[in-house]
Amino acid sequence: MANLQSQRWLLPRRSFLRGAGATLALPFLDAMRPLMAAGTGTAAPVRLGLLYMPNGVRSDRWTPDGKGGSFELSPILKPLEAHKQDLLVLTGLQNKASFTGDGHYVKTGGWLTGTTISKTTGSDISANGISMDQIAARQIGRDTKLPSLELGTEPVATGIDRNVNYTRLYASHIAWKAANSPLPCEINPRIAFDRLFRTRSARGEKQAADEKSVLDLVREDARRLQSQLGSSDKAKLEQYLESVREVERRIEQEANTLGAGENLPPELLGKISELDKKISKAMGKASREEELNSRPRFDHGEHCRIMMDLMALAFWSDSTRVSTFMFGNDVTGRNFSFLDGVNGGHHEISHHKNDKGQLDQYERINRWHVDQYAYLLGRMKELKEGDGTLLDHCMIGFGSPIRDGNSHNPRNVPIVISGGSKAGLKTGRHLVYDDGTPLCRLWLGLLERAGADAKSLGDASSPLANLG
Template sequence: MANLLFRRDPMSRRSVLRGMGATIALPFLNAMAPTARAAQSQAQAFPVRMGVVFMPNGVHPQRWTPEGAGHDFKLSPILQPLEKHRGDINVLTNLGHHNCREGDGHYAKTANWLTGTPIAKTTGKDLRCGVSMDQFFAREMGHHTRFPSLEMGTEPVMTGVDFNVNYTMLYGSHISWRTPTTPLPPEINPRFVFDRLFRENADQRKASAMENKSVLDLVLSDAKSLRGRVGQEDQQRLDEYLESIRSVEQRIEADIARVAKGDNLDPLAQEELARLDKRIAAAMKDKSDPGGRLRLDHTEHSRLMLDLMTLAFWSDSTRVSSFMFGWAVSSKSFTFLPGVNHSHHENSHHENHADKLEQYQKICTWHVEQFSYLMDRMKSIKEGEGTLLDNTMLLFGSSMRDGNAHDPRNLPLVLAGGGNAGVKTGQHLVAEKDTPMCNLFLSMLQGAGMNVKEFGDSAGVLKGLTA
């Protein structure tokens, strides 16, 4: 602990707890301030983060847009789960991607959702899209953290060709692009993400020592030493942070155990239980996904990933992260929702049939509920006089207005948080028709402190978003 504690000099912002192959970054503590009597604004002491949450297959278009504009608006049926957060959100209307209008199906709208650029039509070779907004941020700011960015999802990367539209399915599995030809695949296993954030390289530890020990147990001695040498407020903040890590870790282990037992699984999956159990064990040991879908409860799977995004930001392990609820043509079953008896993709192609539209609305509302959960988590974490959400610009939405029409105009979008980045919240922001979504990206990048004048096909910042 000698490297962590100083009598006069501040503790490094990147200080960590270590023990037997585990590494846990620390949240911001008062002991990290330049001096005990520093007059520096607390808002300036915390970094700005950027999170992106992607929902596939569009939304029920008549049940998305709020009534009214500005601060005087009424949330739509799908957005009702955000009512308690209305003061922390911007519902954005009339933003879209002109360069995404060409090309059939979902692929030409999903891969470029964060780039605003056209994609090269290909069945596998010569992938080309653009640098995504999150990776543009990571390229400039990623050196401040252990990981430049963190990409997560719930469904594996799809390969092969969709011959209905003659696009490689790789385009539908990625929203983050490090270069125009280098997509970053999302990690779908919460255990792998957790280990990446809080455990060192498997080759540098003894597997037997790690098998049955919590990561917190491994750093316990270091944590106790630190706790005894910081103030009471820092002690409370540290306790809350470590308890959040413990909670996520326990939920991951419980979900793995549930999968092994076969609770609540589709009957067709029962025969695969033994094989699935072996695959999970192999994945834990070899740190590689065997290629099958994880048989996890979709709500808990999604929330684990959103909790991991929260922990990654809180620990300053990264300052930018993306999460995909599903790939572009996700056929994820939502029969766990009352009244839903079709997959997500099938319901999105509703052809204006009332029964499918009703199911489609329920699926869209479920996604908004999970986003509301993420806001709950970030708002529960105090940072100075504000919260983690105040220091995070959190974008949620889909790459199409309506899954039935595949239209990239007037996209369904919500931007939450970001108050300490200059974002004005609590409004339904109605832009001019066909305003480039890249105007939003430019505003977010500038709010995060980047000296950038344009992004994609931006025509300036998004009017009315920032102070």
């Protein structure tokens, strides 16, 4: 306990700051510790985050040198050097169910399910299983505001990929609530922010609160709470509120350039339409296609980082304990010409045909994604929680369901797990498994440490060994 005041006053874990139009869940504070310990036997809950990178990696530049604790990060993974002791790099894993079918879709659709998706060119899509994040959401997400939070950067893909005769709908989903029920990613930061921190009245009703900062709405409640907290908790609360303010400020800065998400509440569609018109006006005589592919449309890096900041805030406030993030859709043609030495779209470059110039660009795109992952880990390590950091209480995965974008190789998939020391993960190691070890054994291991019971998943019936 921080002081005598916090010893005399205890705060329930599920506490909120409230105001007209806003509900702000609180991070874990010392004043909650006795009640948490008595009720659960642990200081803070374990969370699970999974970050999906499309189009695979440059294979010869991914795998670290050395095994166990004596390893050197590969060129692609080098941006993670500052977090090396927080990493588990895993080599030798595969999803056998994705071997059938050409192209990307089978790999992406079954990444978290360990199953083979149904081949179709229509809307009757099916993963033939539930994704591991949703298994976790059913069990550890029941008592949070959102059972799970799905984030992304690109709208749901449509049409048919005639090269492989699959509907492109599969390109946009890694989270499956049921076999035929994928969960779409929210790609608009404002909408995601509001889901986490705002309350709404009946649809179509205008709320003056929508124009105000969430922190302004809960200001009085925050002052009341701060008067009852010890010095340590006051500092934690200030850090939390400032983090919320920072994300809100950055969302406002990007509001003139970011596109809209899918399945948005009707009351927001009008605003989004107005925003879209403003963007088109700002772009001058650019065509719609040029708007979508040119840099002025929005800054992809800032978009990704805002989404990852939202994931961190969602975990820190315990608004959710399960979240996924897609850097881009499967087969994304995202133009990465904003990177030095890169000229073209991600998917096209991933089909490098072993051309040295293309391989170099492919590697630069891979490193960029790893750098964004490193950003999230750094943010989570800055946030104190209990007797450690937020990252200590979170298991954050990063990877792709294919090894090489040119061959669509689904064996020895690239995968890294970070954090989770409070969940029993022993990090700072490169773990090399026998070729063909089921990726689903890793998923079972993470579920077990998150407190979710799963006897089997895909081709796995036991957790991966040597994680702890």
